[in-house]
Amino acid sequence: MRIDIITGLPKMLDSFIYQSIMQRAQNKGLVEVVVHDLRDYSNNKARQIDDYQFGGGAGMVMMIEPIAKCIRKLQAERKYDEIIYMTPDGKRFEQRIANKLSLLQNIIILCGHYKGVDERVREHFITMELSIGDFVLSGGELAAAVVADAVVRLLPGVLSDETSALTDSFQDNLLAPPVYTRPADFEGWKVPDILLSGHEANIAEWRFQQSLERTKARRPDLLEE
Structure with missing residues (x-):
């Protein structure tokens, strides 16, 4: 399985990816987790990925261009079963969803920030929107880590006792x-x-x-x- 995480703050995920079950699963070759810095796909030298929202209002919005570039680059390399956007107004993440995702081959998880992403990203790229609860975080990185952890631990061979996850x-x-x-x-x-x-x-x-x-x-x- 491969999980690609798109974020503007990649360092937030470093400790998660290289610790405990997640590291063991990668060392065994059971999963590949790749974090992509959205700023690498920015259109300007300042590596900007957000801008003011049309119509006014407080808060910045993640721009569509960097996100589209990153997703399209990944899609050119392999087929993705789901492109997930972590957002407070998404569907509540539950164990049955983790079970379903664990059966897939390739998924992308997009981490939201600020007031969220340009709505056109959700309309044209996202296939699944998830929330880990009725509260708002500073960004989607922690939520993405929660989803990835819940999914990876279900993969055969990740846990020492494969029946353990079935009795959770x-x-x-x-x-x-x-x-x-x-x-x-x-x-x-x-x-x-x-x-x-x-x-x-x-x-x-x-x-x-x-x-x-x-x-x-x-x-x-x-x-x-």
């Missing part, structure tokens, strides 16, 4: 059950006996019931879906 919260519209590790007794706080029983079927049933109760209490909306 939201995979079956339930929150994950409580988990415990050693010691079994810490200052009188004990691990539930069922988890020490070795009876796999009973443990699986206990975990399901715990997931169900936790979801009812914390996210009942998931059960309605």
